[in-house]
Amino acid sequence: MVAFYASSGDIYSATTIFSTVSDHSPLLFNAVIRALALYKYSHQTLTVFNEMVMLGYLGDNFTYPFVLKACSELKVVKFGEVVHGLCLRSGFDRDLYVGTSLIDMYVKCGGLDLARKVFDEMRVRDVSSWNVLITGCMKEGLVDYAEGLFKRMGDRNIVSWTTMISGYSQNGLADKALRLFDRMLGEDVDVKPNWVTVMSVLPACAQVGALDLGRKIHGFAKEKGLDSHPSVKIALMAMYGKCGSLAEARLCFDSVGLDKKNLVAWNTMITAYAAHGCGVDAVSTFEDLLRAGMQPDDITFTGLLSGCSHAGFVDVGLNYFYSMREVYFVEPKYEHYACVVDLLGRAGRLGEAYDLVHRMPISAGASIWGALLAAGRKHKNLEIAELAAKKLFVLEPENSGNYAILSNMYAEAKMWEEVNNLRAQQKSKGVKKSPGGTWLEIDGRPHLFLGGGTSHPRAEEIYMFLDTLPDKMKAAGYVPDTGFALHDVSEEEKEYNLITHSEKLAVAFGIISTNPGTVLRLTKNLRICVDCHTVMKFISRIYEREIIVRDVNRFHHFKDGHCSCGDYW
DNA sequence: ATAGGGTTAG
Numbered sequence: 001m002v003a004f005y006a007s008s009g010d011i012y013s014a015t016t017i018f019s020t021v022s023d024h025s026p027l028l029f030n031a032v033i034r035a036l037a038l039y040k041y042s043h044q045t046l047t048v049f050n051e052m053v054m055l056g057y058l059g060d061n062f063t064y065p066f067v068l069k070a071c072s073e074l075k076v077v078k079f080g081e082v083v084h085g086l087c088l089r090s091g092f093d094r095d096l097y098v099g100t101s102l103i104d105m106y107v108k109c110g111g112l113d114l115a116r117k118v119f120d121e122m123r124v125r126d127v128s129s130w131n132v133l134i135t136g137c138m139k140e141g142l143v144d145y146a147e148g149l150f151k152r153m154g155d156r157n158i159v160s161w162t163t164m165i166s167g168y169s170q171n172g173l174a175d176k177a178l179r180l181f182d183r184m185l186g187e188d189v190d191v192k193p194n195w196v197t198v199m200s201v202l203p204a205c206a207q208v209g210a211l212d213l214g215r216k217i218h219g220f221a222k223e224k225g226l227d228s229h230p231s232v233k234i235a236l237m238a239m240y241g242k243c244g245s246l247a248e249a250r251l252c253f254d255s256v257g258l259d260k261k262n263l264v265a266w267n268t269m270i271t272a273y274a275a276h277g278c279g280v281d282a283v284s285t286f287e288d289l290l291r292a293g294m295q296p297d298d299i300t301f302t303g304l305l306s307g308c309s310h311a312g313f314v315d316v317g318l319n320y321f322y323s324m325r326e327v328y329f330v331e332p333k334y335e336h337y338a339c340v341v342d343l344l345g346r347a348g349r350l351g352e353a354y355d356l357v358h359r360m361p362i363s364a365g366a367s368i369w370g371a372l373l374a375a376g377r378k379h380k381n382l383e384i385a386e387l388a389a390k391k392l393f394v395l396e397p398e399n400s401g402n403y404a405i406l407s408n409m410y411a412e413a414k415m416w417e418e419v420n421n422l423r424a425q426q427k428s429k430g431v432k433k434s435p436g437g438t439w440l441e442i443d444g445r446p447h448l449f450l451g452g453g454t455s456h457p458r459a460e461e462i463y464m465f466l467d468t469l470p471d472k473m474k475a476a477g478y479v480p481d482t483g484f485a486l487h488d489v490s491e492e493e494k495e496y497n498l499i500t501h502s503e504k505l506a507v508a509f510g511i512i513s514t515n516p517g518t519v520l521r522l523t524k525n526l527r528i529c530v531d532c533h534t535v536m537k538f539i540s541r542i543y544e545r546e547i548i549v550r551d552v553n554r555f556h557h558f559k560d561g562h563c564s565c566g567d568y569w
Numbered sequence: 570a571t572a573g574g575g576t577t578a579g
Contacts, residue, residue: 034570065570100571128572135573162573199574234575267576274578302577309578335578342579370579527579553579 011039024055030062037066037073045070046079058090061098068101072108080105096122100129107136131159138167158191166200169207177204178213195221195229202235206242209523209550212444214239215248230260234268241272244521244548244555263294270303276555277565279311296328298336305339310554312568314347338367345375346568350384366395370402377405385409393425400426400433401526438502439523440510446523449509451502458509465508466499473538498531503549507536511543522549528556528569537561 015032029052036045049067052059059067064087071080084102087093093102099122106115119125119133130153137146150156150164161184168177181201184191198221205214218236221227227236233252240249253261253269266289273282286304289296296304301324308317321340324330337360344353353375357364369391376385389406392399403426410418436451449456456462470478498504503524510520528536528551540547541561549556557564 062570069571095570097571102571104571126571131572157572159573164573166573194573196574203575231575236575238576264576269576271576297576299577306578338578340578345579367579372579374579 011035011041015044024052026052026057026060026063029057030060033063034066037069040073042070042073046074049083053086058086059092060090061092061095064090064092064095064098065101068098068105072105075109077106077109077111080109080111094123096124096126096129099124100126100132103129103136104132107132107139112136112140112142127153127155127157127160131157131163134160134163134167138163138170141171143167143171143173156188156191158194158197161188161191162193162197162200165197165204169200169203172207174204174207174210177201178208178210181217193224193226195226195232198226198232199235202239206239208439208441208446209243209521210439210441210444210446211240211243211245211521212441213446214243216444230256230262230265234265237265237268237272241268241275242550244276244550244557246272246276246278258292261292261294263297263300266292266294267297267299267303270300270307274303274307274310275550275553276557277307277310277569279307279313279316282307282311283313283316296330298330298333301328301330301332302335302339305336305343309339309343309346310565310569312347312566314343314349317343334362334365335367337362337364338371341368342371342375345371346378348375348379350375350379350381354384364391366392366399369395373402373405377409380409380412382409382413397429398431400431403431404433436502437525438506440506441521442510442514447506447509449502449505451505452500453502453505456505456509458513461512462505462508465512466504469499469508469535469539472542473535476538476542478534478538498529501529501532503528503532504535507539507547510547511539511545517544519546519548522547524549524551527551527553533563533567537563 029048033045033048033052036048045067049059049063064083067083068080071083084093087098087102092098099118102118103115106112106118115133115136119129122129130149134146134149137143137149146164146167150160153160161180165177165180165184168174168180178201184193198217201217202214205217218227221232226232233256237249237252240246240252249269249272253265256265266285270282270285270289273285282304286296286300289300301320304320305317308314308320318340321332321336324332324336337356341353341356344350344356353372357368357372369388373385373388373392376382376388385406389402392402396402403422407419407422410422438449439446440449441447453459503522506522507520510522514520528549533556536547536549536556536558538561539545540558547558549558554565554569556569
C-alpha cells in the first residue's frame with residue numbers, strides 16, 4: 001500500500017500510512033525513501049533515513065542512491081559525508097550504483113576532489129560513472145580533464161556526448177561544442193541525439209551568433225521530431241534572439257501552446273526584446289505575461305528593466321522598479337539595482353544614479369560601478385567615471401576594458417600625464433589588453449577577425465577596402481571620432497588604430513565577399529566603439545547593406561545610415 | 570536503482 005502510493009507520487013498518503021505501521025521492514029523504509037527522494041522531499045528523506053539507522057538498519061544498495069540524491073538536492077556536503085560514512089560501514093560502498101551516486105553527490109555539492117577519489121577507487125564502473133565525473137569536471141571548468149576522461153572511456157552513449165557538448169558551451173568554448181556535435185553525427189552512428197542534445201548545442205550557436213548553423217540544427221531537430229519539446233523551443237528562442245533574428249524567436253515563442261508557456265519562455269522572449277532595444281515589445285510582452293495569469297520572477301524584471309533602459313524608457317522603468325515588491329511580490333535584488341543605475345545613468349541622470357548607489361540596501365559591485373563608468377563615459381562626466389573606475393580597478397583588476405575607458409576619457413581631455421600614469425599602473429599589475437574580436441558568419445561558417453589582425457587570407461583586399469573608405473565617407477560627411485584612441489599620437493595614426501578594429505575588418509570582408517544585398521551579421525566580444533558605430537551607419541547607406549551587430553550587451557541594426565539604437569547605447 | 574537541459578543586468 002505504501003509502495004503503491006509512493007510510486008504514484010501521493011507522498012501524503014504514503015507517509016501517513018507509513019507512520020501507522022509499527023513494524024517497519026527495511027523494504028518499507030526503502031520504498032518510502034525512494035519516493036520521498038524522487039519527489040524532492042529531501043529533508044524528509046534524510047529524516048526517515050535517520051529513523052531507519054536509529055533502528056539499527058544501515059541501508060543497502062537500494063537505499064543509498066536515493067539518500068544520496070536527497071543530499072545532492074540539498075547541496076550540503078556535510079550530510080553527504082555522513083551518509084558516505086554509513087555507506088562504508090554497511091559495506092555497500094562497493095556497489096556500482098552506490099559508487100556512481102556518491103560521485104554525483106560530491107559533484108553537486110561542490111566536492112570534486114572527493115568525487116574523483118571515489119571514482120578512482122571504484123572497482124566496477126559503467127558509462128554513468130564516467131558521465132557523472134565528466135559533468136563535475138565541466139562544472140568546475142576542468143575542461144582538459146573532462147576531455148581526458150571522454151577519450152579514455154570505453155563506450156560512450158548519448159549522455160556522454162551531450163555532457164561534453166553542453167560542457168563546452170558552458171565554458172564558452174562554442175567552437176569545440178559545435179565541432180564535437182558534428183563529430184558525433186559522423187563518427188558514432190549508434191548514438192541517437194535526443195532533445196537534450198539539441199538543447200545543449202544551441203547555446204554554442206548563440207555564443208558565436210551562428211544564425212545559419214542554428215537554423216540548420218533547428219531543421220535537424222524538426223527532421224528527428226525533437227523540436228516539439230517546449231524546452232527545445234525555448235533554447236531555439238534564445239538562440240534566434242542572440243543570433244539577431246527576433247522574428248524567428250517570436251515564431252518559436254508563438255508555437256509554444258499557451259498552456260505550455262512557462263515562465264522561462266516568457267522571460268526568454270522579454271530578454272530577447274530587451275537585447276534588441278525593443279522596449280515597447282518588452283513592456284507589452286510583460287503585460288501579456290500578466291494577462292496570461294503568470295507570476296513574474298526576478299529574471300522577468302531584469303529583462304523588463306534592461307529593455308526599458310536600452311530603449312530610454314526611464315520613467316516607465318522606474319515605475320516598474322518601484323512597484324516590484326508591492327504589486328508583483330518580487331524582492332528587488334542586486335541585479336535590479338544594477339539595471340536601474342544603468343537606466344538612470346544611460347539617460348544622463350547621473351546624480352540620481354549615484355544617489356541610488358548610496359541609498360541601496362545592498363553594496364555596489366562590479367556591474368553597478370561598470371554601469372556608472374559607462375554612463376560617465378557616455379555623458380562625458382570625468383568625475384563619476386574616475387570614481388567608478390577606481391572601484392573597478394580593485395573589484396576586477398584583470399578587466400582591461402575599465403582601464404581603456406578611463407584612459408580614453410583622459411586622452412579626450414588631453415590629460416596625457418594621467419594617461420601615462422594609468423598605463424604604468426596597468427603594466428605593473430600585469431593587466432593585458434583583451435583583444436577585440438568579431439565573428440562574421442558566411443555560408444553558415446563563422447569567421448573570426450581579431451583587432452589589428454593581418455593573418456586573414458584576404459587581408460590585403462580587406463585593408464585596401466578600408467583604406468579607400470575614409471575618403472568615401474568624408475565625401476558623405478563623415479568626421480572620424482578619434483577622441484578616445486588610446487595613445488597621444490598623431491591624428492593620422494589614431495585614424496589608423498581605429499581602422500583596424502575587428503568589426504571594421506569583419507564588415508569589410510563581408511562587403512567584398514558576399515553578394516550585394518546580403519545581410520551582414522557580426523558578433524563582437526566587446527562593446528562597439530563610437531567610431532565603428534558611425535562607420536557602420538555610413539557603410540549601410542553607401543553599400544545599401546543591412547548590418548546587424550551584436551556587441552557584448554545588445555544589438556545594433558544598421559540600415560540606410562541609421563541604427564536601431566538611435567545612437568543611444 | 571545511478572548520468573546530460575532552457576531564461577539573468579554593465
